[in-house]
Amino acid sequence: MSSEDIAEEIRTSFPGTEEVIVQYLAGYLVDDAGEEEDVLQVAHHILSSLAGDREDVLEKLMLKLGDLLEEQLKIRLKNRSGPKLMKLDKVMDMSKAQISSTIALGEGVDLESINKGKASRVDVKKLEKQEAKLKAKIEKRSRRDLYEGSKLLDAHRKQQSYEEMFMKINPLESSAASRQKSKDIHLPSIDVSFGSNRILSGATLTLAHGRRYGLIGRNGIGKSTLLRHIAMREVQIPAHISILFVEQEIVGDDTPAIESVLKADVWRDHLLKEEATLNAKLAELEVEGDEKRFEDAREELSLRLAETHARLSDMDAASGPARAAALLAGLGFDENDQHKPTRSFSGGWRMRLALARALFVKPALLLLDEPSNHIDLNALAWLEDYLQTWPGTLLVVSHDRAFLDAIATDIVHQHSGRLDYYKGNFTQFYSTKSERDRNLRKEYDTQMEYRKHLQAFIDRWRYNANRAAQAQMKIKVLEKLPDLQPPEEEETEQFKFPETEKISPPLLQMSEVTFGYTPEKLILKGVNIDVGLDSRIAMVGANGAGKSTLIKILTGELNPMAGHVNRNGRLRIGYFAQHHVDTLNPTMTPVQFLASKFPGRTEQDYRGHLGNFQISGMTGMQLIGTLSGGQKSRVAFAILSLQQPHILLLDEPTNHLDIEGLDALMVALQKWNGGVIIISHDERFITTVAKEVRTDSFTLGS
Known part of the structure; x- marks a missing residue:
């Protein structure tokens, strides 16, 4: 029975189920389960979250799985049944006297001498093989824990609507309870885990109300995991x-964009519906007589309506449509866009819509995960201005230094299982941390020199009769000194792109290219561009101006309506897509994925190559679906470099990369001898890498 047969049964019973869950379940049932696990019960528990009210379909599927796995389950049951009982050939005398004589016989016997000279019967190679298999099994289960933690938990949460989740996390009663209460957060010891990985251990979480915190740290350190735990x-x-x-x-x-923003405030939406219901009931009672029961009912409804009005007034519900329109306008939605259905927008614009919804709700604690990734420079400038007057507490994960400089009042540095706090924006943090690191290193070196001096004195004079007493005193001083831990080394990264061979120009040219998805609405018109091995071109402009479209025409993914594109026959192009995650298989490890794309090398070769982009150790053997956004970007860069490209086309390559990774990418692109075209909204990245800047009209800038 293969895992694909099991997967097909699950797909047939529950069409539309995410493929990543199907593959996980199939692999678990056939290959990954331990002998001690009741696999059908585990599968039933997971599938029940997919079944909903389709219990009959679930039961039929479980019966089918039981039949398909019958032989396998019998083997597992046999393997876990323990050691077999053996029938003794003769009765053993276990009397006290017999035991005593056995003990007496053993007295004074040298068991070691009995065994002396007998070689061990253990097969060392077999033992090492078994130990390796056990280690691999433990690592596989650890990765499976990570997989379950990131995918199956998310699938369970997705079954709840936004409204249900909002009311579960923020009950309506808590809005009234929040009055006169402090909104500061101080948790002196928190532990956060992801699967079997400990992210934070005994860390202190302190968020003062009204402060804006930038959460920074290396890719994969667990910043997004911390935000999810808080959320x-x-x-x-x-x-x-x-x-x-x-x-x-x-x-x-089909919900219009502005209506989607208004509905995001579930409290407001709930109270407005309650207001309408109460008004309707009061209207019905108005036609009734003056009997006491009607009077009492009217009075009770009037009191509830007054309370609802007070709550709506507190949250400024009446200004909702105007506030929603202003937020959408600031993020780039014109009046026409605001009334379009949300399904008509691309992924980047839906991210803006999600951001507008959050800003409209105005929670006491707003959590943002890399908000600058999907918005252009104009929208980013507006967002910076807006967040500078944010009345509540803000905790934002970002690797954009300029953005953090603009909005952060404090920086939280997550590393080594703890959270360190710094007052000020990113530039102030960097200065303070650099100075502190220098002082720590200086203090450590001074202490080590002092200990070295003591040890040298002791080594020289401890056996000299005249100086022995002084040497003993130095020994006592040295013993009383506390253990000294070296300061953490500043981690640096290096990305490495392979040198490309020279080919004769022209390499890649566009001549008078015109393109539009419809003839009525052209995106590009009369564009000319010439890319060589020494090109460093940045394309900037508003979202929708046609930058990504131009890249796709250069790669051949799209064909122009007019004009032509000339590509050298020997030219190899490496394309980093804005949504590069879609090109990675979440159910494979980085090593497996590289092997599937570029077969014929050893596992060590793939791991070594991934190491050029800081995917090292067990990270290379971890499922891609469990990696952070920055780690996935590194895998995508590793794949690009194996293509041995002459020209790199990079669409938003800085998204998700941490600050160290971004620095490494900039240095690597500066050193590389191939041509580069980048689309980016990161000002520092553009000014560091690019020699030419093309604007949204695609005329040569400065």
Whole structure:
């Protein structure tokens, strides 16, 4: 029975199920389960979350799986049944006297001498093989824990609507309870885990109300995991503090954009519906007589309506449409766009919509995960201005130094299982941390020199009769000194692109290219561009100006309506797509994925190559679906470099990369001898790498 047979049964019973869950379940049932696990019960528990009210379909599927796995389950049951009982040939006398004589016989016997000279019967090679298999099994289970933690938990949460999740995290009663209560957060010891990985251990989480915190740290350190734990109240945030987490784009439907923003404030929407219901009931009672029961009912409804009005007034519900329109306008939605259905927008615009919804709700604690990734420079400038007057607490994960400089009042540095706090924006943090690191290193070196001096004196005079007493005193001084830990080394990264061979120009040219998805609405008109091995071209402009479209025409993914594109026959192009995650298989490890794309090398070769982009150790053997955004970007760069490109076309390559990774990428591109075209909204990246800047009209800039 193969895992693909099992997967097909699950797909047939529950069409539309995410493929990543199907593959996980199939692999678990056939290959990954331990002998001690009741695999059908585990599968039933996971599938029940997919079944909903389709219990009959679930039961039929479980019966089918039981039949398909029958032989395999019998073997597992046999293997876990333990050692076999053996029938003794004769009765053993276990009397006290017999035991005593056995002990007496053993007295004074040298068991070691009995065994002396007998070679061990253990097969060392077999033992090493078994130990390796056991280690691999433990590592596989650890990775499976990570997989379950990131994918199956998310699938369970996706079954709850936004409204249900919002009301679960932020009950309506908590809005009234929040009055006169402090919205500061101080948790002196928190632990955060992801699967079997400990992200934070005994860390202190301190967020003062009204402050804006930038959360920074290396890719894969667990910043997004921490935000999710806070958002789900898995970290004990006080119940009266409302929380909203902007992590991913909204699901598109027929709801107009402005209506989607208004509905995001579930409290407001709920109270407006309650107001309408109460008004309707009062209207019905108005036609009734003056009997006491009608009077009492009218009075009770009037009191509830007054309370609802007071709550709506507190949250400034009446100004909702105007505030929603202003937020959407600031993020680039014109009046016409605001009335389009959300399904008509691309992924980047849906991310903006998700951001507008969060800003409209105005939670006491707003959590943002890399908000600058999907918005252009104009929208980013507006967002910076808006967040500078944010009335609540803001915790934002970002690797954009300029953005953090503009909005952060404090920096939280996540590393080594703890959180360190710095006052000021990113530039002030960097200066303070650099100075502190220098002082720590200086103090450490001074202490080590002092200890070295003591040890040298002791070594020289401890056996000299005249100086022995002094040497003993030095020994006591040295013993009383506390253990000294070296300061953490500043981690540096290097990206490495292979040198490309020279080929004769022209390499890649566009001549008078015109393109539009419809003849009525042209995106590009009369564009000319010439790319060589020494090109360093940056394309900037508003979202929708045609930058990504131009890249796709250069790669051949799209054909121009007019004009032509000339590509050298020997030219190899490496394309880093804005949504590069879609090109990676989440159910494979980075090593497996590289092997599937570029077969014929050893596992060590793939791991060594991934190491050129800081995917090292067990990270290379971890499922891609469990990696952070920055780690996935590194895998994408590793794949690009194996293509041995002459020209790199990079669409938003800085998204998700941490600050160290961004620095490494800039240095690598400066050193590389091939041509580069970049689309980016990161000002520092553009000014460092590019020699030419093309604007949204695609005329040569400065």
